[in-house]
Amino acid sequence: MDAEERVTGLMGRAMAQDAELPLLVEHAVFETPDILVLDLVAASGADLPAWDPGAHIDLVLASGLVRQYSLCGDPADRGRYRVAVQREAAGRGGSIEIHNLAMQGSSVATRGPRNHFALVEAPCYLFVAGGIGVTPMLPMIRAAERGGRPWRLVYGGRSRATMGFLSDIGGRRGGETDLLPQDECGLPDLHALLSGLDDQTLVYGCGPGAMLTALEAAAASLGLSERLHIERFAAPEITPHHDMDRPFEVELRLSGLVLQVPADRSLGSVLQDADIPVTFSCQEGYCGSCECLVIEGTPDHRDTILNESEKAEGRIMMVCVGRAHSPRLVLEL
Missing domain, CATH: 2.40.30.10 (Translation factors)
Incomplete structure (x- = not known):
């Protein structure tokens, strides 16, 4: 998309x-x-x-x-x-x-x-799941099967007893599954896993933050970042500090309000105090519930959902954690 x-x-x-x-x-x-x-x-x-x-x-x-x-x-x-x-x-x-x-x-x-982790059509797929991160992979595997596209699932967890859907995964066709319980196999070598990819395979990853950070690092080192799609169930474990945040003004076009966002407060908290009807859940920029259209201004994106192209386009932002590079933002709220 x-x-x-x-x-x-x-x-x-x-x-x-x-x-x-x-x-x-x-x-x-x-x-x-x-x-x-x-x-x-x-x-x-x-x-x-x-x-x-x-x-x-x-x-x-x-x-x-x-x-x-x-x-x-x-x-x-x-x-x-x-x-x-x-x-x-x-x-x-x-x-x-x-x-x-x-x-x-x-x-x-x-x-x-909602869908921030859509399956892009590709000749073949590598799915990398950790723990409960296997859940979005299950319908993806079904879709790959129905489309006749080869797939591979690498699925890790603390132990077999904690890893769900093993019987469902075992009954799948058209691909292969590597089960890697940590107490039996240790941690997977993600760099080695990605090193063996052909140039037509897309990679989807979902699981603990440390696993996804390692997967991103491995993909970056191999020049595969554009082929990697990830979904987080929590904010990144290492969050950059922003000591130089500046205040900015936000106009809410539908509400008719103009609000001031101080340097030491988030846009999300200002919207909540003004009783603006925005859905907030994680409030850390990884769930996508507060996605909003930007009419004017330049957003400062601090979420882990939008890709680099979407951030550069500047037409959508996650208002729970996002700020502004420009002195003023106009949002469709």
Whole structure:
């Protein structure tokens, strides 16, 4: 998807994506002791909004928390969304709330789907997954199979007992799977893995931040960065400091407001204080829920979603962490 298509798609889908859709938990099954798989359906039995591999939905929890989970079912099945929630004891509480409350027959509000990790058409694919990062790879593998395109999955985890969807992966055709439990195999040699690629293979990576940082470094050293697509479930572990931030002004074209963003405050926090209807979840620039159109001005992008071309285009920004290079921004808010 190029920048123009992304902007057009954002304009057309924004209202639908931000609207909450109540769904019922049709099934709730533990894939592993810490991974709960939910099948969500409309109470009326109606078809759900279409999605493509790489998409995620927001779960709007009773506590007010909003969390994103990759759709890991089959896009051809319009009757249900399937997500997998890994319990994170040291997390911010969302996964624990879902594990405690999202039982069969319960209801949950959703938003989306959105897709910042779309599968680009290519002759062949290398999928690199760590832990729960395997979830967006499952529909991608199905799509590759249906298109007759070769694929390889390299899937690591702490141990086999913690690695979900092994039976699903084992039944796939048209590709190969390398299972690399860390307690048996250690950490994968990502540089060696990428060194053997032909010039037609695209690489998709999803998993822990340290794994993705290493994957990015390996791709950069081999000149493969443009062929690498990654999705993060958390902000990068090393976040650059910005001691020279300057204040700027933001005009909200739809709201008719002009707000001042001080040097020591984020644009996201200023928008929240002004009660501007923007969906914020991660507030660290990796989930995409606060994606916004830029009408005028030059954004200072600090997210991990947009690629270099999209950042240079300057027509979209993530307002939770983004700032401005220009003295003034005009946003479609």
